[in-house]
Each structure stands twice: as structure tokens, then as C-alpha cells.
Amino acid sequence: MDCKTTEELICAALESGILDAEAARHVDGCDACRAFRDDVGRHDADLRAAFEPAQREAALVAERTIATLRREPLPQVRTLRFFPIAIAAAAGFLLAFLVFRPWRPPVVVDRVVDRVVDRIVEKHVPMNAGQVPEPKKRPMAKLEIATGPVQASKDGTAWTDVEVGGGCEMDTWVRCSPRTKAEFTLSDDSVVRLDAGTNCFFGKFRQFRLDVGRLYARATAGRVNFTVTTENGFVSLAKPGVVDVFHDIVHEKKVVETATEILLLGGSAKVHSDKSDLDVDSPARIVIVEDTAGAPQKLADGVMATAWIHDLLARRGESDELTDRVKTLLTSDLAKTEPELRKMGESCAKPIASWVYGNESRGCADQKRHQAVAIAADLATTRTIPDLISLLEDGDGTIRLTAAKALERLTGLTQGCSPGDWANDPASKSACDRWKAWQAENEGKRGSVK
């Protein structure tokens, strides 16, 4: 391969994240192309970093616009007043005329029924009743969520886009672009999530081969084990469990090694490498370098170790899995976990608010509850209003005040209560009652509350 072609492929690899194997070999042996690759990589990184603040700003503008839109009246659908009614009436008369045909003599009812039955039989009974239609092939996995492009290929060379809602059959390569995360569900309700830049082979049912990248799986019970294989070995779950597998190539001073990190977050699994077979119980972390698995270590914080899936959970919306993760993050050191909670955005406002007014937070320090309600207040949307109203009856004045301010931000209303009233007066029952009455009156108008 010549240098010019290699340079084109290096540039194209910035989009796909995958450099052609022949081009990679050329780069390894060509100083000029290696320098070009490093140079292009640096400029690519500079451009991405240059646009990041503007991307954040665009997202902020979107949220500010949404806040402004909530005070706008809904756009009115234009209706033509008289014309369509006249058209509909005329069509109705014509239909009645054609159905009843008043100029024809009346037909005996039995003959009418026979004719109708014949027409129904003609339409719905197949001509060759002996032929059984081919059953439709169900895909092995359905793409539920994607933060960017996801592609599939049967042979690893010709790639086609997979649309959200579309499926992947067995024996298919699937890849995510360098900034795309994706979530698939299998027909047995197992969930498979792929991190950015992941390349994975969806083999037979519940069998995956991870070429590079990271795969997170919530495996349900099944007739076959749920298995993720890499170049270093495999992890296999015979019963329901949760596992996160990371595989990559490490280059260091021309020594190339492959490594697989397995985080077992739920259930038990068998971890196999060429030199060992281990039975492991969760929570555990195992690292396999080349063909050697290290001893399993206790996994201290599985939620933060797999925080990469939070983007996908936030896009999915409220779920038990999201709620459990939020609660784990709340009960940990909030100084460390707060940024992660905030990244999840509005989808965790409800679970946080529920945690604050539920029994689980009663044993926690006041400061933690204050911090949690502040996060919920910042992230809250109209869907969180009922939970914020529940917090107005909390025994802690800071909690009541924070909830009241969030309600004011969302609705523009104070129900006649000043900040001092909420902070100091636990008996502001009439204001709470006004909020509850307002909620009951407006719930239907705000649209469906999920």
C-alpha cells in the first residue's frame, strides 16, 4: 500500500475509529506515515476540544429555550371553518347513495348475506391453502438506544447503518463509532450495552465475541449460558447476572499485549483463560493479560466503575435500574458521586426526590439530604412536580425551601409563601394544600406524566 492511500485511510479512520489492517501494517513500517498519523490525531483532538464549549453552550441554549417555551401558549392548529364540513357532508351523502342505491328494487336479505360471506372468504382464505407462509425471522438483538451511528456487517467489510428500533441477526459484526454508545435488548429480555468505539461479533444466541471496546450485559435466565469471549478468554453466566467486559490492545515499546478486564456486578460466572478456569461470585474484578488471569479481586464500587452506561440509562428514562444506581450513588460519598448524578440529568430527579422524602434517607446526615435535594431541584422538570410537592411537608426547613424554589422555577408560582415561610414555618399547611390542589387541577393539562 502506498503512502497516499494510507493517508486517506488514516483520515477516514478518524470517523470510523478503525484503521484498515493493511494501512496499519504500512504505518508500522513507515516513519512518514506514522508522523502523519500522529499529526492528524493531534489536530483532530484539537478540533474536538475547540468545539466542546460551543456544544455545551448549544445544549444550554436548548434547555433555556425549553424553559421559555413552557410559558408560551401552544400553537393553534388552523381550522377551516365551513369548507371541510361541507365536503364531509357531501361525501357522506354520496356514500349513502352508493350503498343503498335507492333506484334499485330491494334485495332479499339472505342473498345479500351470502354475497358478503363469499367476498370475505375470497379475501382472507389463501388460494393455495396447503402452503404455510414462512415464519418471519426475528432478529437476535434489537437496537433500543444509540447516541450516534451504529453499524452492522455480515462479513466485517461491508457496513450498513442500524437504525434505532432495527435488529441485528445472529452472526453479525456490530460496531459503534468513537463517540457512540448503544443498547440492545435480546428476545429473552437480556440487555447488552456497547461503549463508544466498540467492535463486537453477535454470534449465536447469547454468545458475543468482543473484538475491542467494552460490553455491559444484564443477562436473564436462559437455556444456554450467556457468554462474552475475547482474545484472552471468556466469561460465562449460567444464571441471571450482570457483567462488564473490557478488551483492548496495549502497545508499549513495540510490545503488544491484549488485556481483558471483567467486572462481575451480579450473579456468578465462570472465567476461562488458557491457563486457568475460575468460578467467581459477584462483586468481583478479574483481569486477564494474554493467557493469564489474575486472582479475582473484590469490586469496591461497581456503579462508578460502570458509570459509562449512565448516558444510556438517562436516555432510557425512569427505570428500576436507574433508581437503584441513583440510590447507590446517593449513599456513597456525594462529593465524588454528585458530578455523575448531575450528568444523568432530569431522569434522576424523581429518584433523588423520592429518596429524600422516603424512609431510606432518614438515617442520613442532614447535609447529605440537603445536597441531594439541591441536585434534584436543579435537575427537576415538570415530571418531578409531584415529588417536589411531597417535599414541602418535610420536617427540615432547608428541604422545604429548596423544593419550593424549584416549584417556583418550574411553574412561576409561590402559592403566596415567601422563602422565609418555608424555611422557618413547618406548619405552612395551607400553602401545601394549595400546591396539592393546583397539582390536581393541572395534572391532565401538563400532558402525560411518566
Next chain:
Amino acid sequence: MEPDGDLVRATLGGRREAYEELVRRYSARLFGICWSRIGRHETVADLVQEALLRGFRSLSTLTEPEKFGSWLCGIAVRACLDWLKDREQGQVSFTALGPDAAPDDFLRGQPSSSSDGLEDRERRDRILAEVQGLPEIFREAVMLFYFENRSYVQMQAVLGIGPQAINARLSKARTLLRERLKSVTR
């Protein structure tokens, strides 16, 4: 992902959340369009918001909901032209602001970039300025790829050219930027 046409119809049917989804979907693209015409971040944010609000208010006039994207981009372009024209005449107003508010109201709450080093900010600003100075066809490709995070397949649909041509434009854009930015690269 729900198609734009369905979201438009849902909004006209009374579901405000449907338009919120459209806002999130198109804010980056409108930001890119306005930025390439105006070039000043503080004004661009106002114009994007203005375009989105105008789109919301006149949504019932959209006869083909499936063409919401191009329709909204047209509104953004007109908002930019209106702003440029008004600036020449010495008066600027945004319907979103209301009579008593000031443009600075929109800047409140912006993330502070004070945590970034000064050198990093200057390099970023210089890169963005050079992108602004690229020829139109290269600037468009850079904005679609780096700002809107589009794949080559998505860019194909917007630009009407194949992936090799897209790759060539991006390569050329990076080459031009590299030459102009020799003093700011690491």
C-alpha cells in the same frame, strides 16, 4: 428516534414535550448555522433561541411536517439576516426577551470557562476563528463533523456527496487549518 413529522404533529396536538425534543435535536445545528454567519457566541445563543421560539409560534403554518428541519434552518438564517440588518440600523430586538429584559439575561447561568487555562482558551478561540475563515465547503464539512458530531453517512444525506468526497474535504480542511495554526498546535 421519533421522526420530526410525528413530533410536529404531536406538538400541534397539544404535546408540548414533543417540541422540546425537537429543540434538543436541532439546537446544535442552528448554533452552527448562526455561528457561521454571525461568529459571536453571545449573539449566536440569542439567535438560536429566537429561531426556536419563532418556529414554535408559527408551527401551524408548516404544511409539510416532515420538512421541519430545513424549515427551521430557514428561520434561523432569516433571524441572522434580520439581526445583521437591524444592527446596521442601530436597533436589535428579540421577541424572546420581552420589553424589560436585556440580552445579558441570556448569558446568566452559562458555564464558566474559568477552569480552563488561558492558553487553552486562546488556542480554542484561534482554532474557531480559523475555521470561520475556511472556504464555505470546508467549513460546512468541519461544522457537521466536529460540531454536530455527524457520521459520514449522515453528512452524505446533508451534503449530497459520497463518503470519499467527505473524507477528502475534511482532510483538506485539516490541512488548511494545520498550516494556518502552526503557531498554536502542541
